[in-house]
Amino acid sequence: MQPNSIPWLRALMRACAACLFAALAACGGGGGGTSAETVTPVATPAAPAASAAQPPTSAASAATASLKVDWPPIPYDVTAGWPFDIGLYVVGGDGKETWTVKCSAHITCAITGGSRLVVTSLAEDQPVETTIALSATNSQGHKGSLTVPMIAWPKSLKLTSLLGARDSPGIHLLILNDGFLPADMGLYRDAATGVLNELFSRPEIAAHRDAWNVHVAELVVLDDATGQAKASPLGARLGCSGVARAICFEDGLVKRAALAHLPHYSSIVLILNSTAFGGSGGSGVAAVTRQPKSAEVAVHELGHAFAGLADEYTQAPDTTPFRQFNSPNLTLKTDRNEIPWRHWIAADTPLPSPVNALTMQPDVVGLFEGGGYVSNGIYRPTFDSFMRSDTKLLGPVNAEAWALSVYAKGGAWRRIAPAVGATLTRNAQPAEGWLFEAQPLLGRSIAETRWYVDGVERTDQRGAGQLQVSTPGALQVRVDLVDLTGRVRLDQGVVNSLTWTVP
Template identity: 30%
Template sequence: MRPEARALVLSGSVLLLVFALLARGPVRAEAAGSGSMVVDNGDPAKRITLVLLGDGYTAADLPRYRAQAAAVWQALTVVEPFRSYQHFFDVRRVDVVSPQSGLRRGSPLGMHFGCDGIARLLCADDGAVAARAGAPAGPQYVLALADSDRYGGEGGGPTTTLAAGSPEASRIIQHEMGHTVGGLGDEYDAAPADSSYPNLSPRDAAVMRADRVKWWRWLGAADPSGGTVGAYRSGNGLYRPTRDSVMRTLGGVYNLPSREAIIESIYRQVSPIDHAEPAPGVVDGRPKLQVFPIPLAGGRRLQVTWQLDGHPAPTAAVSGDTLDPGQLGLLPGATGVVTATVRDTTPWLRDEAFRANRMTGTVSWKVRG
């Protein structure tokens, strides 16, 4: 949660048992920038990497830390939109060995409670964390887990923190990653009155609609949190999109404007196309052309359409993500430009300009008849 306002909760005990197998293996400290890939969904230059590090774990404690790290990722993948977009992320765990169990003065990542005078605010030494995480190969977020069962954490800054032993840990991380990935603000009544976040507004629904600002496109939509998207006033005087959400009550769901903000953040960092075969450009012979979108979880797929010289490709040549140049009907010696367009058609986004600019990708080949 942000330094100004932190409402935290997380439950990890059951998940620790579920992921106990991931804790097996040799106990050793990782060198800075190295680590173990817990989830490998593809080239880290084409994914967002979540780097998990621990503070306050001795060598003997590392199996517990590894289980807690696995539980953090599991907690994210059960809530939308992280569930559907989980293949856009890699997860790397770095094992940091502390000289003593628990958070003590001089611990490797400098984690401690009480930052900004708030007892539950958990901070880390961002420089120490960054040095241990290493230089990124692509976009990444860094999560520091503390060996503590206290209630605490923080999101939205260079380092997202979590008291990984807290009984409420799994719910806290869902809230905090809303800050970190989506740039979301707290929606509860006691949060500071800062309307700069995409899910907070000083204007009511009528003004938002008239001025076309904030979540105006979503007004009146049925929301997964229950009820409809509108402008609900909090005790701090700002409006929020729905009566409740994970940014207001831990354990809830992200409302539609917040889902859209998280998805937009993901696509600002990752292209919908993983790769294509053969490599785009001039193609000799007639190899089949294939585009590989980043897969979505839950059955939905990114849309793939094919064109030949700016017109829809013949149906006979197309089979999903693959095109057979031999079925294009090109005359011997003739050439044509084949283009594959990959587009995310999710209904969780209503900003069509953003969809066209960031959630759509193309690759092209020049083929001969």
């Protein structure tokens, strides 16, 4: 659903903008900036949207225009097969404006109903960065204009699967590039292959390798005016917020590029064409450079973006945390019964845990002070891990969080029937009884089913992908998926559950 197609949302956005302008006027000043939109991937997305907020009008046009053409703060892209339409407005208008629009050869534009703009992409092989020129004239002859940048996306884009296939079930990791011109694609492919190899060189991650699909998208955005490739279409850059190693990017553009290539993606690795050391991770995106150690950095950043893990290192001495971290690997709690990873801690392990030759071992789980950039009052599960230093060790707690994310983000089931939530009534029961199906994605050495009817396990059906139930009347059927790798102890290894009810 397009944000601009929701009247109440459009009205709210305009009202909020009006309040902001009024507040700035009252304070005797103003300011500007851009806003980022978080996009959640879905199997059938609405039209992807564009990269930047409203651009400033030129001084010349500001001097001559009496009207201000309004464009919503949510940016827009246009995708072939997913046209969008948007209501057009002017600030200070009289409601009797006449609109005209001019578009490039890569998009079609039309004004319908007097004040609605309909845009469709005509891009064929590569996305094209283009513009729409809008102008409005009211009944007094006052005019206003605005040029809106956007990207026109083609119906299909080049995508290579390094592992699995784009139509296979499971996790779909999409690798995107920024700053790579066509002549640089060899460097990009090498960096992407390095990420794949590094990812599954970790035993804790490789245990669930068969749940993964990894794809490389060779993104080249052309400039509409010159026909040349844009050097950095996704806005990735080093040095964000004054931190030399921090990579930032246009979050909305990155996720819209991902949707255009692979609508059902699970997580993204963004590779910046730089040999400097750097990275960032979160909100589903792990950003790295092509520096030689970038593959290791990518796994750390996926710890944030894919598994929801927090950094375990410290930056400032003698500091205390300012908040409780909502992550599986940091806590403020010191009571054994309240520690999130208590199921991994041996009964004789002291808490908090002193640092000595025994506790420094990678498989010893305890309560070690320091993490989340501060040194005091916050605790991590192991002395060291890939979320703290350059070590390749995940550690038991972080490995469990990673495994749980695999199952939660698509790695649990290959086939389910009937659909969970489907209405099942007694009088519709087949003569041979109900047939419930839950086929795990991973093999029986990795994950096993446990079937329950009215709370009682059918132990003879352990590992089965189907269960036939001929019992008449009301019943409840549940199937638990249990991880057998030893990587998951939480909830006795149950990583997913499905329930059907016949009332």
